[in-house]
Amino acid sequence: xxxxxxxxxxxxxxxxxxxxxxGCLGAAIGVGLVGARAxxxxxxxxxxxxxxxxxxxxxxxxxxxxxxxxxxLGK
Amino acid sequence: MSFVKTFVSFVVKPISHIPPHxxxxxxxxxxxxxxxxxxxxxxxxxxxxxxxxxxxxxxxAIFAAxxxxxxxxxADAAAAEAHGVTPDPSVLTRxxxxxxxxxxxxxxxxxxxLIVLFVRLALGRPRLAPTRIQAAVEDLLIGLRDVLAPIVxxxxxxxxxxxxxxxxxxxxLMNWSxxxxxxxxxxxxxxxxxxxxxxxxxxxxxxxxxxWLYFVLRYAGLRxxxxxxxxxxxxxxxVAAPLYAFLTVLFLAVGVIEVxxxxxxxVSLSFRLYGNVFGGExxxxxxxxxxxxxxxxxxxxxEILIGLIQALVFTLLSAVYIGLVCNHGDEHETAHAxxxxxxxxxxxxxPA
Numbered sequence: 001x002x003x004x005x006x007x008x009x010x011x012x013x014x015x016x017x018x019x020x021x022x023g024c025l026g027a028a029i030g031v032g033l034v035g036a037r038a039x040x041x042x043x044x045x046x047x048x049x050x051x052x053x054x055x056x057x058x059x060x061x062x063x064x065x066x067x068x069x070x071x072x073l074g075k
Numbered sequence: 076m077s078f079v080k081t082f083v084s085f086v087v088k089p090i091s092h093i094p095p096h097x098x099x100x101x102x103x104x105x106x107x108x109x110x111x112x113x114x115x116x117x118x119x120x121x122x123x124x125x126x127x128x129x130x131x132x133x134x135x136a137i138f139a140a141x142x143x144x145x146x147x148x149x150a151d152a153a154a155a156e157a158h159g160v161t162p163d164p165s166v167l168t169r170x171x172x173x174x175x176x177x178x179x180x181x182x183x184x185x186x187x188x189l190i191v192l193f194v195r196l197a198l199g200r201p202r203l204a205p206t207r208i209q210a211a212v213e214d215l216l217i218g219l220r221d222v223l224a225p226i227v228x229x230x231x232x233x234x235x236x237x238x239x240x241x242x243x244x245x246x247x248l249m250n251w252s253x254x255x256x257x258x259x260x261x262x263x264x265x266x267x268x269x270x271x272x273x274x275x276x277x278x279x280x281x282x283x284x285x286x287w288l289y290f291v292l293r294y295a296g297l298r299x300x301x302x303x304x305x306x307x308x309x310x311x312x313x314v315a316a317p318l319y320a321f322l323t324v325l326f327l328a329v330g331v332i333e334v335x336x337x338x339x340x341x342v343s344l345s346f347r348l349y350g351n352v353f354g355g356e357x358x359x360x361x362x363x364x365x366x367x368x369x370x371x372x373x374x375x376x377x378e379i380l381i382g383l384i385q386a387l388v389f390t391l392l393s394a395v396y397i398g399l400v401c402n403h404g405d406e407h408e409t410a411h412a413x414x415x416x417x418x419x420x421x422x423x424x425x426p427a
Contacts, residue, residue, distance in 0.1 A: 054222060058395060061347060061388040068346035 023070020030063030162353065164272045167265055178265050179272035186248045186269060216240055219390075226394045228402035231294045235397055238286050243390040246270060246279065246348070250382030253356050254375050270385075271356045276349040280341035283393045287340075291400045303400050304337075305330030340396060344389060351385045 038056035042049045164177035197208045205213060219240050224232045227239070253268030269275045291300055307323045314322065355378040363371040 050222075054226070054391060057384065057388055058391055061392060065343040065347050068343070068350040071350065072346055 020071050024067045027064050027067035027070075030066065031060045034059040034063060162273075164267050164274070177272070177274070178267040179269045179275055182252055182266050183249060183269035183275055185266070186245065186252060190244065190248065215244075219243060223390070223394045226391070226402070227398045231290055231397060231401045234294065235286070235290050235394070239390050239394055242279070242283065242393060243386050246389055247383060247386035249275070250352055250386055251379065253352060253359075254378050254382070268352060268356060270348055271353040273345065273349045276345040276352075277341070279348070279389070280345035283344060283389070283396075284341045287393065287396050290397050295401045295403075299403065300400055303403065304333050340392075344392060348385055348389055351381055355381055 034056055038052050038059075041052045045052075164179040166175045166177050167181065168176050170176060198206075198212060201209060220232070220236060223236065223239055227235050249269040252266075253271055256266060256268060270279075295303075305327050307319065307326045309319060309322045309326075311319060355374070359371050359374045359378060362374050
């Protein structure tokens with residue numbers, strides 16, 4: 001018991017960082033997917049780049065919000 | 076988006092590599108778009124690019140100087156404080172002993188005052204024959220309008236545009252104020268980049284939410300809002316009656332989730348802006364602590380881009396939220412336009 005308590009305390013301390021890191025990982029994957037698809041779309045139809053830029057920025061912003069939820073609301 | 080393109084091309088290319096702007100051919104000239112609803116019959120058209128180029132050449136020169144000099148300023152700052160940037164602003168004074176005045180509030184007042192002063196002194200009254208500065212500002216506004224109009228919809232954009240354009244310009248300058256402050260380092264501890272404070276961004280998000288509520292209720296109405304949120308979007312003619320009833324219940328349940336997602340919008344708007352600007356500010360300072368000379372300048376350039384993108388994101392999302400409800404009428408009009416044949420549309424031929 002006495003040896004387990006500090007380990008548990010450490011685990012609790014770590015968990016916040018893991019949760020923040022996982023949130024950022026998910027957001028990064030989402031932003032990457034949006035960026036990849038946006039680049040692909042511009043490659044297919046270069047004349048639509050303006051509209052794709054707006055949609056891409058919106059998609060990235062919505063995906064990115066997840067990271068901030070994880071960072072600020074968690075722990 | 077010409078404004079963004081001009082700016083981005085400016086940041087990416089060195090100044091000396093930009094070829095001189097060729098004078099537009101007579102046929103290529105077009106009359107200036109009437110953003111202030113002023114027709115300029117017979118007035119010689121101005122070339123759009125040249126004024127913007129001038130405007131941004133100066134702006135970019137200022138920011139280049141700021142980012143390079145920021146290295147020196149941050150070196151001082153690094154010696155002064157071992158820890159990173161504090162997440163909270165510091166209270167400078169309390170008016171009447173109660174109402175706190177923080178350093179980020181001071182910065183936001185400064186930025187707002189500068190915008191008012193700029194408009195008052197440099198622009199004055201909009202003239203039929205635009206001065207150089209007026210042409211540049213008009214170009215910025217036209218670029219913004221061209222981006223926002225298809226999102227918000229033709230009907231609401233004249234009413235919503237002042238709010239959205241103010242969001243963009245105000246937030247942009249507040250974001251960039253952090254990079255400019257790098258110039259002074261620790262010499263100005265009473266100023267803090269305004270959007271690197273959750274209170275500022277939360278206030279902006281609440282204003283955005285209030286604006287959304289106003290525009291939606293004023294130009295779409297409570298009925299449209301309720302139908303958009305809770306209403307059954309299935310077509311009664313295509314769906315069997317029991318399934319339709321089931322879908323009504325389902326859409327009602329979805330509407331509850333929708334309400335939660337609407338209510339969480341101010342939180343996500345404010346967290347996004349605060350997280351990006353505060354994170355960038357921390358990055359600059361931490362890099363300044365690790366490698367005081369030169370390296371923070373790279374982060375500052377990144378921060379200029381992020382400040383621009385985040386200002387655009389805040390404005391775009393505010394516009395999208397308004398457009399989600401208000402732009403629906405236009406869509407129906409175009410869908411039932413007489414010149415468009417109803418029924419299935421032929422898919423575009425795909426290249427082999």
